[in-house]
Amino acid sequence: MKKVTLLSLVFCLSASLGLKAQQQVSIDLNTNDAKHVISKHIYGHFAEHLGRCIYDGFWVDPALNVPKKDRIRLDIVDALKKINIPNLRWPGGCFADEYHWRDGIGPRAQRPKMVNTNWGGVVEDNSFGTHEFLELCGLLGAEPYIAGNVGSGTVEEMAKWVEYLNFDGVSPLANLRKENGKAEPWKVSFWGVGNENWGCGGNMTAEFYADQYRRYATYARNYPGAPLKKIAGGANSWDTNWTDVLMKKIPLNEMWGISLHYYTIPTGNWTTKGSSTDFGEAQYFSTLKNGLAMDSLVRAHSAIMDKYDPTKKVALVVDEWGIWTDVIPGTNPGFLYQQNSMRDAVIAGSTLNIFNNHSDRVKVASLAQTVNVLQALILTEKEKMLLTPTYHVFDLFKVHMEAKQIPLKFSSPGYKVGNETVPAINASASIDAKGAVHITLVNVDAKQKISINTALNGLKWSKVTGRIVTSAKFTDHNSFDNPNKITARTFTGAKKSGNQLVAELPPLSVVELELK
Template identity: 70%
Template sequence: MKKTLISLSLLCFGNFANAQTETALNIQAPTDQIVSKHIYGHFSEHLGRCIYDGFWVDENSAIPNKGRIRLDVVDALKKIKVPNLRWPGGCFADEYHWRDGIGPRNERPKMVNTNWGGVVEDNSFGTHEFLELCKMLDCEPYIAGNVGSGTVEEMAKWVEYLNFDGTSPMTAIRKQNGMDKPWKVSFWGVGNESWGCGGNMTPEYYSDLYRRYATYARDYEGAPLKRIASGANSEDYKWTETCMKNIGAGRMWGLTLHYYTLPTGNWKTKGSATKFDEEQYFNTMKNCLRMEEIVTKHAAIMDKYDPKKKVALVVDEWGIWTDVEPGTNPGFLYQQNSLRDALIAGTTLNIFNNHSDRVRMANLAQTVNVLQALILTEKDKMLLTPTYHVFDLYKVHMDAKYLPIKFTSPDYTVGNNKIAALNVSASQDSTGAIHISLVNLDPKNKISINTSLGDLKWKTVTGQILTSANVTDINTFDNSNKIHNAKFSGAKKSGNNLKVELPAQSVVVLELK
């Protein structure tokens, strides 16, 4: 009996959304600041079932595919207008040697993926396959080069293979492998997590190494590189300071930042993806909101050395990281995806939008079957997670003008602790339409919002909402549409003000025309 009561408390703490709090928003006129589409980027590593059994199917698979690239996954990602895709890692990038993944597949050497499960990597998915995937997705490739176990020559020749349209040994090999013209890849990561799995380096050592590697990663005609330095882990502000000081703003397009939301805050026991009570939910959201402070502090350090904000802060790994699903390979990082994860996605993207003067690229970890995935697959079955639906809602912000917002959030309180219940971002697209994304983290209380839009002109408001009865709710292969976007009718015009009744535990995107 006791176990049954605990189970009910885990599942139903968000069902009683009767109370209401109030706040006012003041949306400012647009500035020249743009919410870059690249904030909505994604990440696909050779990890678990992301590439193999995710994007890439068996040679004789009956699942609809083009050259082994799974078409239902491609179609779903095209719908949300994926702007860029990061590959081959992650930690895998710094043990990946690109020449093992080109040429006839039956002649490619096999290797052991020492970072993720110790499984055999057959290298059937390599450079040509990845760039064909990007072509099918109509997105820009973002390649992470091997600094940890690779050489300057290896990286330089990879760039040449990708981008040089002339006569050279690398272009001859590329043409032999079926690609006459170069792909002209711009986004180029110089290492990954060089403070950890990418080499356990000091920031001083990495800064010097970056300058060397970046020197030989050449700009070829029509293909200037956007070189991205391997930046800090979470709150390692010294790393950012050292890189900005020693590398210099003129030698890099971007500097990375990695931060994951851990429900418990503990890497050893991170917490369940689906079974959690309100206190655990609250702590997860508190950890998610730390992204605001972390981005703000790293950006302030970058401002010291780069006051014109030429260097992008590239948050190329973010998302919730939980314990793996019971019974799955712990090295494959397969986790379910609940309404809680959708609220994390909406909140984090609002933070990035509001810092789009510095955050100009980000990559959710990861796209298929790994960590906070957009898509889960099981043989021929595929489902879209609640997180996918948030990206579908938020695509309206891509490359739109940023609209600053002033407001005071109501509190979401559990015991003696409290966090901001509400987070918001807004933009205006090229047609003049205004989009406002709102997230209510409070699982029990709705929020009544009165919004002033100043001199911004509009006549109508429509909206969509993502919510469910419980924050623990998930989409499953037997019920793949339990959580999905729906029409929202809780917003109306009152004079030139906008009034919104924002339900508990919800993500809402409004369009004003």
């Protein structure tokens, strides 16, 4: 297959259902500029000891009538394997900085109980600990990403956890691991040195945390065959000063990455965030506006990092992101259980397009959270399980994993509500090792379809296939009574016409196209 020298995509947005004057938008993609690999770890996930994510999610009552290995729920495992889950971040979140790993090893009946003070004040029995988490990762085929305790822990505690996990030799910690049933080390690579240390992780200043990071990271050893990717606890949303201080005070060779946390709040108000299913177009729009800000946010922090690291050796790790709404009425406020609508799918696709387009700096991301919490992929109710619209978007986007990102340029038509406007379309593209081109497109407009007339210069291709996630209303969602209302379906709205690609994107749609 020849290299694609230029892909020019022409989008025609109907001004109305009456097909008045159409606005044309060109997207240029040049595969000769495809240099940066889209890391599969951009498609990572987050599982905190919070609500029903671990307990009654991944880790269930032995009496529950579902397929299990030990107490790990296997229908969840199978669903996540289907989307090639690359990594899983654990044990938090805020829980990480009150978690003491020794409480979660050894015979379960002898493990001490604790109170989860961050999330609902429930009793944590520590039955799901280090061995159980790493067994789960093994079943998933996912790399573990462990967040260490800097807030209430000690340097020695973290250092010995690394030794317990990774040392292949004779030592008290390696021997203890063997006594607990694991002869060979796990060789865990991704390691977070604390979490949200500006807040629940210790209410530290950036300067104090930077010094603490250097101290903790010094004793988190690289054992033979197990080099660590140490990730500094980065900024809360727009706090670029935090990023600046860390980049200035921590030598680049002492950290693999620096994290960033950003949640999309529909109302922009943390006190009253808005419902996950009961909202109108104005709140749909405000959610879009807040979610699409991720692009500006990544650019702002990347610009700070570029001052100190112009060759981009340090990764930006967006290890908490997603929509955060008010909880479902009648559920525990500390459990953060919310539904997942077509709005969530649109935000998920848009955010993943943003990460793909910043693949030179963004190397890891973690959606919050995997099961039953916030923008979850999976919801459970006793034996029942459903896949959310967000899950199906991840299923579409997995084609980009480890492919080369194709830079693109375009000017989107606007989606206007009231006096404000956001881009109606966003997109990313990649070329895989076999030469197939994948384009993911999101039409955020709740009313207007987008027609595509695409000229493909220099590309010999014979067919286009596609899949789509869409629904009539932005409030539509999957329920336990109707679990397949929104799924990934074959997209029949694209075809080859001469050497042109023509397609039509419905309103509220996430589309993946493959050209071969």
